[in-house]
Amino acid sequence: MGRYLRTLREFWSSSLAIELEYPANALIELLSVLGNLAGSVVVLALFYGRGHGLGGWSWDEALVVLGIYTLLDGFTSTLLQPNLGAIVNHVRTGSLDFVLLKPIDSQFWLSARSFSPWGLPGVLAGLALIVLAARRAGATPSLITLLGTTLLLLCSALILYSLWFVLAATSIWFVKVWNATEVLRSTLVAGRFPVSAYPPALRTLFTLVLPVAFLTTVPAEAILGRATIPWVLASLGMAMVSLGLSRGLWRHALRYYTSASS
């Protein structure tokens, strides 16, 4: 365990060093986070300004969902995009060889190798929005509720990570799956709004097939004190199942890895 922690420290300090070689990135990322957030707030304001609601959610409650989406998006830019986005390249160029020959879990390496600080503004903005909006919505979460929400947010992150990893792992067979991961990322944009705002058919899709509901709506319900035990359990179950699936699939996929020829 100590070895993994030390490895993680080296991973992240080296990727920080790489990122700092290209400082212009920082500014661009920061602007893109702020732009995205502003855009989403405007869309929400359009709905509520004309007296429409979104699936029975008040303006402030909907902002909590948007905050969670922003948080997850920041997490995506910090960890998922730089790591899982690189898997396709590892497979295509054969540099996966070096990863597989290290005496360390290859899924760990591929998932944690890089760390991009430019997603952190998104994480902070998301957290701030959650706290602010939840307060305004009149939520007075107890310690238990806060712990539960944190747990559900972890589940969200795990589900998102696993889905993405599964898609990236299929590159072992299909080599180029950039399109698939792009589709995933744009579908997740649906998570900016409460899932009950969508028509019933989409709602089912977002709960059962693409678990968008678990990513943002369920944790938002929790912090607003409206979580029900079945949803919490379902969220936990979903997280465990998708993580298990990603591990299983990865092990299976490696049997088919042929390694790019020299």
Place this chain on the structure above:
Amino acid sequence: MAIIRARGLGKSFRVADKQPGLGGTLRHFFARRLKDIPAVRDVSFTIESGEVVGFLGANGAGKTTTLKMLTGLIEPSAGEVEVAGFRPFRRQAAFLRTITLVMGQKQQLIWDLPPLDSLRVNAAVYGIGDADARRRIDELAEMLELGEELRRPVRKLSLGQRMKAELLAALLHRPSVLFLDEPTLGLDVNAQVRVREFLADYNRRTGATVLLTSHYMGDITALCQRVLLIHQGQLFYDGSLQELTQQLAPYREVCCDLGAVYPPEAFRGFGELESVAGHRVRLLVSRDQLTGTISRLLSTFPVLDLEVNDPPVEEIIGRLFREGAVA
């Protein structure tokens, strides 16, 4: 003690069978046709601990595929392989700590950072303590004649410096079995020699087993007492380099500087003419006629200087594959 053992090793790949052109591309997109291509067939050999073995063969002969099976990157389709007592494809941590793979065409060092940063990552991954890692880096850096290069971003290093840094990164965990795939690829002659000397030195000091492929015969002649020759996926020869040249080339190269220029026809009956360039003539003469031919040369031509060599190994092997002698 045998450290590498391969028995009946085979690997076939399923590859797409695509016709050229737009029509072929469309057909291929909708109805992918696949076929199995055997890359390696029925290869058996054992390598003793501490040996330095050269792995020869033309492009696509199956060298890299075999190396990948030995390192556990791909699963053999047939046969058995054992390295240091492990089944490579299980990739157990203890096995991975025992081996290393260096590939001339792929690199593990982080492109934008100095090699030292990559070395820190490797030290952490292999669980090598800081002080220990520093000692090992110093020791290897000295053998490799690397100094401040370790503190410069990899992208600013020359190819030779980069390869030496790659070697350092690959050897930090003190592996006892080294798999080297074209470790001198693209290096200039000086850098090649330096890498060779380092590998020989490393083998002497640590007793590590080395299996290396190379296109540069110089690597093989300088380092390997034994070679494995693979052709069209099959093991064609396993033995000493010297025997291989004798077996494949029952002739020697005679090189003379003459006092005058002669037309090529003049050398008829003196073996096979390789080249005439001004005063310098190269002839291939079979071993049993060597002394007779030389004395005739000396009596017929005004010979200023005369040398007898083994023909270059790449010449022999190239000839072998061209003439289809391996069929």
